[in-house]
């Protein structure tokens with residue numbers, strides 16, 4: 018059976034058109050899980066990685082706002098909280114969607130720690146957008162008042178950006194591999210809880226948010242997946258994106274993708290990490306493929322009918 022690691026983007030978890038409540042997230046996740054269950058019912062074995070940018074940003078905000086009532090939680094703990102409640106929603110919704118298709122695999126979430134290098138340049142150059150969107154004015158005053166780093170996010174508004182080191186090693190990988198045959202595993206949520214390994218072998222959480230596309234790629238390598246599938250809002254990656262001469266791409270070889278990256282075709286913090294993660298998978302496995310497409314088109318893309326496919330040649 019073909020093994021797929023699926024990375025779920027923001028639109029698979031929350032709707033832009035409604036308040037970011039827990040109930041709203043569950044509604045969106047129910048639809049997402051119907052699509053994932055469709056993939057499972059085609060005979061694919063799947064593992065799920067999800068993002069957490071909006072969620073971890075809001076948990077941090079809530080924690081900071083409530084600091085006079087209860088101590089603020091550190092960054093890594095907020096990441097762990099986001100894995101817990103997003104994983105819970107996916108577990109609940111996917112269990113139901115699978116059961117209605119007479120598939121009875123258990124679905125479970127592994128709180129996953131991800132080892133990063135404490136000297137990673139990401140710690141001095143924050144790039145990962147988290148939390149809500151702001152106007153430029155709001156962003157500038159937050160920058161002044163709270164010392165946040167704020168950046169414009171792919172034409173969609175301003176957001177807080179935080180350190181995003183490269184994921185190096187999945188601490189719980191052996192457990193995830195052991196669980197693969199009997200369960201659908203949700204792991205490396207939000208890219209994994211970022212931890213550094215100390216000289217004495219202990220792990221220590223650090224203030225960062227890892228990119229889930231890079232984490233999904235690392236997981237796909239570790240479980241020897243056949244396909245890395247990155248699901249986002251758009252059906253295809255484009256060059257000249259948002260311009261009158263936008264061209265949606267069916268396929269990119271590694272060389273073509275590298276050329277487009279060089280030209281700055283992909284927005285940092287949004288499409289760029291997806292393309293870079295897909296390139297890494299294609300470089301590691303010249304006979305396998307990475308696909309970037311939308312949730313609704315996932316099955317069509319697996320059948321080769323749409324999406325942007327990234328391969329070695």
Ligand SMILES: Nc1ncnc2c1ncn2[C@@H]1O[C@H](COP(=O)(O)OP(=O)(O)O)[C@@H](O)[C@H]1O
Pocket residue numbers: 025026027028068171248249250251253254255256257258282283284286287288289
């Ligand atoms: N070259 C591009 N081609 C397609 N989409 C792009 C491109 N550059 C930026 N984008 C934007 O990036 C978005 C995907 O990034 P984002 O929403 O941050 O990811 P996620 O789905 O993981 O939450 C797309 O929905 C689109 O708005």
Ligand SMILES: NC(=O)OP(=O)(O)O
Pocket residue numbers: 025026027067068069070071146206207208226227228229230
């Ligand atoms: N951690 C992460 O990559 O989250 P988003 O996909 O929400 O940006």
